[in-house]
Amino acid sequence: MLAGKRVLLIISGGIAAYKSLELIRRLKERGVRVRCILTPGGAEFVTPLSVAALSGEKVYRDLFSLTDEAEMGHIQLSRDADLLVVAPASADILARMAGGLANDLATTALLATNRPVLVAPAMNVRMWTHPATQRNLKQLKADGILVVGPDEGDMACGEYGPGRMAEPAAIIAAIERHFAAGAGADRPLRKLRALVTSGPTHEAIDPVRYIANRSSGKQGHALAAALASLGAETVLISGPTALADPEGVKTVHIESAEEMLAAAEAELPVDIAVCAAAVSDWRPAKPAGQKIKKAGGAAPSLALAENPDILARLSRPGKRRPKLVVGFAAETENLLAHARAKLASKQCDWIVANDVGPKTGTFGGDHNKVSLVSAAGVEDWPALTKAEVAARLAQRIAAQLTETPKAATKQKPKGKAR
Numbered sequence: 001m002l003a004g005k006r007v008l009l010i011i012s013g014g015i016a017a018y019k020s021l022e023l024i025r026r027l028k029e030r031g032v033r034v035r036c037i038l039t040p041g042g043a044e045f046v047t048p049l050s051v052a053a054l055s056g057e058k059v060y061r062d063l064f065s066l067t068d069e070a071e072m073g074h075i076q077l078s079r080d081a082d083l084l085v086v087a088p089a090s091a092d093i094l095a096r097m098a099g100g101l102a103n104d105l106a107t108t109a110l111l112a113t114n115r116p117v118l119v120a121p122a123m124n125v126r127m128w129t130h131p132a133t134q135r136n137l138k139q140l141k142a143d144g145i146l147v148v149g150p151d152e153g154d155m156a157c158g159e160y161g162p163g164r165m166a167e168p169a170a171i172i173a174a175i176e177r178h179f180a181a182g183a184g185a186d187r188p189l190r191k192l193r194a195l196v197t198s199g200p201t202h203e204a205i206d207p208v209r210y211i212a213n214r215s216s217g218k219q220g221h222a223l224a225a226a227l228a229s230l231g232a233e234t235v236l237i238s239g240p241t242a243l244a245d246p247e248g249v250k251t252v253h254i255e256s257a258e259e260m261l262a263a264a265e266a267e268l269p270v271d272i273a274v275c276a277a278a279v280s281d282w283r284p285a286k287p288a289g290q291k292i293k294k295a296g297g298a299a300p301s302l303a304l305a306e307n308p309d310i311l312a313r314l315s316r317p318g319k320r321r322p323k324l325v326v327g328f329a330a331e332t333e334n335l336l337a338h339a340r341a342k343l344a345s346k347q348c349d350w351i352v353a354n355d356v357g358p359k360t361g362t363f364g365g366d367h368n369k370v371s372l373v374s375a376a377g378v379e380d381w382p383a384l385t386k387a388e389v390a391a392r393l394a395q396r397i398a399a400q401l402t403e404t405p406k407a408a409t410k411q412k413p414k415g416k417a418r
Contacts, residue, residue: 002027002030002031002032002172002175002176002179002229002387003030003031003032003226003387003388003390003391004031004032004033004388004391005031005032005033005082005083005179006032006033006035006080006081006082006083007027007032007033007034007035007081007082007083007084007085007175008035008036008037008077008078008080008081008083008084008085008109008115009023009024009027009034009035009036009037009055009085009086009087010036010037010039010084010085010086010087010093010106010109010110011036011037011038011039011042011046011051011087011088012039012041012042012086012088012089012090012092012093012106013039013040013041013042013044013045013088013090013092014041014042014045014088014090014122014123014165015045015122016087016088016122016164016165017042017045017046017088018045018046019087019088019165019167019168020042020046020051020087020088021046021050021051021054022168023085023087023168023171023172024036024051024054024055025054026168026169026172027172027175028054028055028056029218029222029366029387030172030222030225030387031385031387031388031390031391033057034055034057035055035057035058035060035077035080035081036051036052036055036057036059036060037059037060037061037077037105037106037109038051038059038060038061039061039093039104039105039106040061040104041090041092043061048061060077060105061105062105063104063105063108075112077109078108078109078110078112078113078115079112079113079114079115081113081115082115082116082179083115083116083117083118083175083178083179084109084110084113084115084116084117084118085117085118085119085120085171085175086106086110086117086118086119086120087119087120087122087165087171088120088121088122088165089119089120089121089122090121090122090123091121091123091127091128091130091133093106093107094119094121094133094136094137094140095132095133095136097110097119097136097140097145098135098136098137098139098140098143099136116144116146116178117144117145117146118145118146118147118148118171118174118175118178119140119145119146119147119148120147120148120149120150120165120166120171121137121147121149121150121163121165122149122150122163122164122165123150123163124159124163125159125160125161125162125163126159127163128150128161128162128163129161129162146174146178148166148170148171148174149164149165149166149170149171150162150163150164150165150166151164151165151166151167151170152164169244173248176229176248180229187229187230187231188230188231188398188401188402189227189230189231189232189272189394189397189398189401189402190230190231190232191231192231192232192233192271192272192401193232193233193234193235193267193269193270193271193272194224194227194228194232194233194234194235194270194271194272194273194274195234195235195237195264195267195268195270195272195273195274195314195322196220196223196224196227196234196235196236196237196273196274196276197220197236197237197238197239197260197264197274197275197276197277197279197310198217198219198220198221198223198224198236198237198238198239198241198276198277199215199216199217199220199221199238199239199240199241199243199277199278200212200213200214200215200217200239200240200241200277200278200280201239201254201255201256201257201259201260201277201278201279201280201307202239202240202255202256202280203256203257203280203282203283203284203307204255204256204283204284204287205284205287205288205292205302206287206288206289206290206291206292207288207289207290207291208291209291209292211280211282211283211284212240212280213278213280214278214356214363214364215239215241215277215278215330215363216241216242216243216363216364216365217238217239217241217243217277218243218364218365218366218386219276219328219368219386219389219390220236220238220274220276220277221236221238221241221243221246222386222387222389222390223274223276223390223393223394224236224246224249224251225246225248225249225390226387226390226391226393226394227272227274227394227397228246228248228249229248229391229394230394230395230398232271232272234248234249234250235249235250235251235252235267235270236249236250236251236252237252237254237260237263237264237267237277238251238252238253238254238277239254239255239260239277239278240253240255252267256283257279257280257283257307257308257310258283258307258308260277260279260310261308261310261313264310264314265313268320268322269319269320269322270322271322271323271324271401272322272323272324272326272397272401273314273322273324273325273326274326274393274397275310275311275314275325275326275327275328275348276328276352277310278328278330279307279310280307281306281307282304282305282306282307283304283305283307284302284303284304284305285303285304285305286303309346311325311327311346311348312345312346312347314348315327315346315347315348315349316347317347323401324349324350324397324400324401325348325349325350326348326349326350326351326352326393326397327342327343327346327348327350327351327352328351328352328353328354329342329351329352329353329354329373330354330356330362331353331354331355331356332355332356332357333357335353335354335355335371336353336371336373336378338353339351339353339371339373340373343373343374343375349374350372350373350374351372351373351374352370352371352372352373352393353370353371353372353373354368354369354370354371355369365386366385366386367383367384367385367386368383368384368385368386368389369381369382369383369384370389372393372396
């Protein structure tokens with residue numbers, strides 16, 4: 001849902017400004033374009049350089065900068081966004097917003113905008129509970145301003161109570177709810193169930209060591225979030241990763257291929273299955289019960305057994321087969337030949353083929369270049385962020401499952417096909 005959205009983030013003064021850096025990073029992971037206004041108070045806590053580095057955009061600070069006014073004036077800046085977010089929103093900026101003041105770039109942009117505004121208040125507990133702040137908040141809500149938080153907890157000042165800025169994940173969830181609320185037509189999968197596998201599997205050699213691969217899980221997690229944003233009731237079966245669970249997605253954590261298969265089959269029936277996990281083809285046939293020790297320098301032999309083929313199992317004809325089964329082919333050579341062979345042997349509907357050779361940076365990176373392989377042919381997609389790939393694939397899945405037969409005969413592939 002967030003891929004391609006534009007957010008203008010206003011960072012006001014307060015120790016919680018450090019959380020805004022994480023918020024920028026998380027939004028960028030979801031394919032959001034983030035521009036930032038940094039107030040003088042905000043610049044006391046985070047630097048323009050750090051904000052620019054994470055957002056990949058110029059940081060706006062001065063109301064009367066002739067260069068900025070020529071490139072993007074405050075009115076255009078405030079309206080060239082789908083949503084304005086103030087995080088942290090200090091007591092001062094909330095008061096100025098409620099009073100309609102416009103004496104710096106942030107408040108001028110807020111007063112000049114015709115876009116929705118979301119604020120994440122952050123301040124000392126006594127400032128938050130003060131009648132003036134509550135009066136200002138009541139006025140802002142009456143004006144249609146959206147509010148997320150604050151949370152209750154320990155303050156940097158040593159006090160305890162409400163006033164902590166909501167965590168970045170909660171702010172992102174509020175942003176997603178905002179876009180979902182008026183986007184019924186943009187949630188075409190809302191009556192369907194989706195299953196996504198993601199990440200690597202770890203196959204135990206002994207209690208200490210394991211066989212694994214370099215998958216980060218970024219693409220699979222992004223796909224789960226993208227399907228959920230289109231309304232699907234989504235279950236993510238995740239191998240070991242360093243990623244946070246996607247918001248609005250049921251996440252089941254596993255380690256081995258056998259555990260992943262059992263977890264996937266336990267979720268059936270589903271309408272959609274996307275097997276994005278990099279499942280180990282082999283596992284040690286007899287894992288040692290204790291740590292294997294060196295024995296005079298001789299390397300131990302390792303007998304391997306074949307792991308279950310999760311994609312093939314989910315693709316088998318039968319009453320519990322999903323309506324659409326999508327597999328991934330991560331290859332280092334002969335990409336399309338291997339992808340076509342996998343499509344035929346696994347009996348799935350689509351294969352998303354991507355080159356994971358060392359020079360591509362796909363494993364662990366934030367970008368991907370894929371080809372969508374089906375019985376109809378091959379579509380080469382341009383290089384995109386993994387969030388953009390996920391959003392595009394989710395939309396294709398929705399089109400495949402929700403279009404009428406008549407529309408299906410007229411559909412033209414998106415992207416370069418062959």
